[in-house]
Amino acid sequence: MKIKNAHLTHSSGPLGQDLHLKAGEITLLGGDSGSGKTSLMLCISGFKDLKAGEMEPAPQAVAMLLQNPFHQIIMQKAYDELLFPMKNAGMADGEAQAELSKIANMLKIEHLLDRDMNTLSFGETQLLMIAATCLSPANIYCFDEATSHLDPPYIKLFYAVLRYLADKNKIILASTQSLDEYAFADNVIILNKGSIQDVYSKAEWKNQLKKASIKTDRQLIINKLEGLAK
Amino acid sequence: MKLLPFTFKINDDLCLINTLKIDLKNQRSETRNKRPEIRNQESGIRNQESGIRNHPCLAILGPVGSGKSLLIKLLADSNLHEIAAYSDYPFCAYLSQDLTRLFTGNSIASLLEIYQDKRYSVGQHFNKTLFDTVAEKFELTQLIKENRRLMHYSEGERQRLGISLAAAVEAKVTILDEPTTALNIKHRLALYDMIREMKSRTKVIIISHRFLDCLSVADHFIRMENLEIKEHFTLKEIIEKEHILSYYLG
Numbered sequence: 001m002k003i004k005n006a007h008l009t010h011s012s013g014p015l016g017q018d019l020h021l022k023a024g025e026i027t028l029l030g031g032d033s034g035s036g037k038t039s040l041m042l043c044i045s046g047f048k049d050l051k052a053g054e055m056e057p058a059p060q061a062v063a064m065l066l067q068n069p070f071h072q073i074i075m076q077k078a079y080d081e082l083l084f085p086m087k088n089a090g091m092a093d094g095e096a097q098a099e100l101s102k103i104a105n106m107l108k109i110e111h112l113l114d115r116d117m118n119t120l121s122f123g124e125t126q127l128l129m130i131a132a133t134c135l136s137p138a139n140i141y142c143f144d145e146a147t148s149h150l151d152p153p154y155i156k157l158f159y160a161v162l163r164y165l166a167d168k169n170k171i172i173l174a175s176t177q178s179l180d181e182y183a184f185a186d187n188v189i190i191l192n193k194g195s196i197q198d199v200y201s202k203a204e205w206k207n208q209l210k211k212a213s214i215k216t217d218r219q220l221i222i223n224k225l226e227g228l229a230k
Numbered sequence: 231m232k233l234l235p236f237t238f239k240i241n242d243d244l245c246l247i248n249t250l251k252i253d254l255k256n257q258r259s260e261t262r263n264k265r266p267e268i269r270n271q272e273s274g275i276r277n278q279e280s281g282i283r284n285h286p287c288l289a290i291l292g293p294v295g296s297g298k299s300l301l302i303k304l305l306a307d308s309n310l311h312e313i314a315a316y317s318d319y320p321f322c323a324y325l326s327q328d329l330t331r332l333f334t335g336n337s338i339a340s341l342l343e344i345y346q347d348k349r350y351s352v353g354q355h356f357n358k359t360l361f362d363t364v365a366e367k368f369e370l371t372q373l374i375k376e377n378r379r380l381m382h383y384s385e386g387e388r389q390r391l392g393i394s395l396a397a398a399v400e401a402k403v404t405i406l407d408e409p410t411t412a413l414n415i416k417h418r419l420a421l422y423d424m425i426r427e428m429k430s431r432t433k434v435i436i437i438s439h440r441f442l443d444c445l446s447v448a449d450h451f452i453r454m455e456n457l458e459i460k461e462h463f464t465l466k467e468i469i470e471k472e473h474i475l476s477y478y479l480g
Binding site: 032033034038067068070112120121122123124127145148149150151152153154156177178179217218220221222224225228229 | 293295298299300327328383384385386387389390408411412413414415416417439440441442445446465468469475477478480
């Protein structure tokens with residue numbers, strides 16, 4: 001999918017470069033708060049219109065997880081919440097249940113399936129809604145800071161599920177603030193004030209981290225622990 | 231008295247935490263509306279409570295769904311006003327995990343007006359000068375001048391605003407529940423500085439799934455699992471806790 005000559009919002013500048021999102025790849029969006037990560041995803045998902053520019057082909061069947069997962073809850077029971085997007089798309093019961101168990105197993109959320117949605121914690125809700133988004137039949141998947149309340153083991157599982165979707169030839173777009181998560185992606189796009197600042201491949205991004213001597217959370221934690229040991 | 235979202239009463243005597251593990255289980259069960267029982271149980275935590283109390287910053291660790299936020303909500307007495315045991319304690323500043331629920335629809339100016347309204351408890355504890363200082367540190371001055379509706383700010387901008395508001399409420403205890411959500415590393419470092427400064431005037435309780443946040447500011451840790459407090463230890467002791475290090479570092 002290509003986004004050409006785009007201008008995201010009224011208050012920001014033009015995107016600057018054309019954006020090419022490839023099927024089968026995980027693309028991560030980075031950048032400061034207010035840089036346009038959410039706006040870009042909302043435009044792709046059709047919640048918002050581009051101020052200018054066009055998307056080719058026009059995106060169809062997009063599943064998006066919003067920044068606040070509570071805004072997307074439809075059903076009362078967790079199991080029904082996961083089943084709903086597939087039933088809504090007319091999928092057969094058996095097929096839907098098989099897919100549900102597969103994703104639930106990958107994300108290790110089987111123990112949550114019989115809970116009421118309103119008894120779940122923020123992190124648990126986020127996991128459940130990640131699963132619900134992944135289970136929605138779509139060609140493009142957008143995840144807006146979906147890992148904001150997850151701890152490291154679950155973040156790994158999340159990216160494993162994204163890889164599973166990418167392997168099915170879907171377009172995957174996710175935003176994050178954590179530098180550690182870039183290791184899981186194929187491409188990294190850094191936004192700044194509504195414009196694309198840089199586009200990196202995985203290898204280029206690694207070099208960039210080294211070149212600019214940017215430290216990831218992991219490295220900072222190890223440094224702290226070494227300091228404590230002394 | 232009706233309290234505003236960021237401010238609740240809290241028990242600053244953390245030895246009561248050990249009785250809360252019983253309450254937590256009741257909270258999650260089907261009998262949600264029943265009055266939780268409070269039992270006095272002796273435990274290691276109670277015996278060493280003075281140790282905990284002396285530390286100015288406490289971090290709560292634990293996996294997703296282990297009851298970290300629930301514990302804080304119980305301490306902050308946000309939805310359990312019927313538990314008289316916690317109602318006599320001083321006022322606390324509280325940054326909730328879910329900001330959009332508190333914010334939607336207002337502009338920054340109207341929000342600040344409510345925060346400065348002396349009729350509410352929060353207004354009696356709110357320090358506008360302090361707010362301006364913190365807001366400047368988080369690069370909010372321009373955004374506040376723009377005074378858009380809160381729903382038109384990004385999540386990171388709202389989060390910084392939430393932190394500034396909570397930090398400007400002068401209370402004996404300040405609770406920050408996942409304060410680094412949607413913050414970039416630069417603002418996270420500013421937050422660490424802010425918490426280190428705050429420690430001289432208030433006790434800080436922080437919950438974060440980001441281990442770096444807790445390591446950078448906390449003096450004491452509580453680890454929760456399955457709605458129970460499993461252990462507590464100081465910052466120096468953490469290097470011996472291999473199960474925790476391998477959990478966060480993989």
